[in-house]
Amino acid sequence: MPHTLDPAPGQPLPAGQGPALQPATQPMPLPVGQPAANGNGGALLSRRKGRLTLEFAPGEVQSQMDLADPHRLVLAYARAMMCFVLFKPRPAHIVMVGLGGGSLAKFCHHYLPDARITVLELSADVIALREHFAVPPDNDRFRVIHADAARHMPQLAGTADVLLVDGFDASGLPPALGSARFYADCRRALRPDGLLVANIFSYDPNYHAMANRLRQAFGGHVCQFRGIAGNNHILFALRPAAGAPTRACRLVQRVALCGALWPGLAPFNRLLAHWIVGRLRQTAA
Numbered sequence: 001m002p003h004t005l006d007p008a009p010g011q012p013l014p015a016g017q018g019p020a021l022q023p024a025t026q027p028m029p030l031p032v033g034q035p036a037a038n039g040n041g042g043a044l045l046s047r048r049k050g051r052l053t054l055e056f057a058p059g060e061v062q063s064q065m066d067l068a069d070p071h072r073l074v075l076a077y078a079r080a081m082m083c084f085v086l087f088k089p090r091p092a093h094i095v096m097v098g099l100g101g102g103s104l105a106k107f108c109h110h111y112l113p114d115a116r117i118t119v120l121e122l123s124a125d126v127i128a129l130r131e132h133f134a135v136p137p138d139n140d141r142f143r144v145i146h147a148d149a150a151r152h153m154p155q156l157a158g159t160a161d162v163l164l165v166d167g168f169d170a171s172g173l174p175p176a177l178g179s180a181r182f183y184a185d186c187r188r189a190l191r192p193d194g195l196l197v198a199n200i201f202s203y204d205p206n207y208h209a210m211a212n213r214l215r216q217a218f219g220g221h222v223c224q225f226r227g228i229a230g231n232n233h234i235l236f237a238l239r240p241a242a243g244a245p246t247r248a249c250r251l252v253q254r255v256a257l258c259g260a261l262w263p264g265l266a267p268f269n270r271l272l273a274h275w276i277v278g279r280l281r282q283t284a285a
Helices: 076-081 103-111 149-156 180-189 207-217 247-261 266-284
Strands: 044-048 051-055 061-066 093-097 116-121 142-146 160-165 190-201 222-224 232-239
Touching (some): 076 190, 076 266, 103 142, 160 180, 180 190, 180 207, 207 222, 232 247
Parallel strands (some): 093 116, 116 142
């Protein structure tokens, strides 16, 4: 979803009724910069230098796909969000808020084969583009639901191991997706020791308020890898399990401490994200 120039929420769709998967290297049926679908989404597709780009307005990149390597995570913020595997290496159920070009959805589907994936996407126009971005069709372990995530989240109580919140639209992050109520619903959607990963723009005027709401909802069990994706700040919030602190809980505490004591870790953190993504790809090869 939206990110910086770094190259840088409905009714459910019936399982198996998504568009058929098409090879990512087929010629695009739309001219560069032309609307990809009609309606409220206003999504634009463009194809430049071997990459397929999704934008809501020219120059405002939402997602990119390498046509020669559709599963590669091109954008820094997407690699940064995949750092959740440090905390939850074997999630059974991943819930995503926002489909976009499907980069994270198809990466997790391909490289975390034991995980079930549920994607909540508000825009029917965006969902209609899934075949262009080689997003897999709905099946037993992958499903895209056309829904308002803020309204749908309470239905997921106690079902998710990882929750990725990246639900931007043409105006940025909708207020409902940064509200105290939404974060409380997200916490309830997680199983004990479950992890929320939130993508928030550093220059959003409500950034500090949203970060504070997140900390309050999760009892302060929040951390981030500073400078990992430019102006995209990726926050990790853990719902602690009862009893002794788990490995994930201790890791959240350590990352938060490192960020406070050594703020100049940005280059290392970016390398860490590259390493994590590369390691996942190598292990699955």
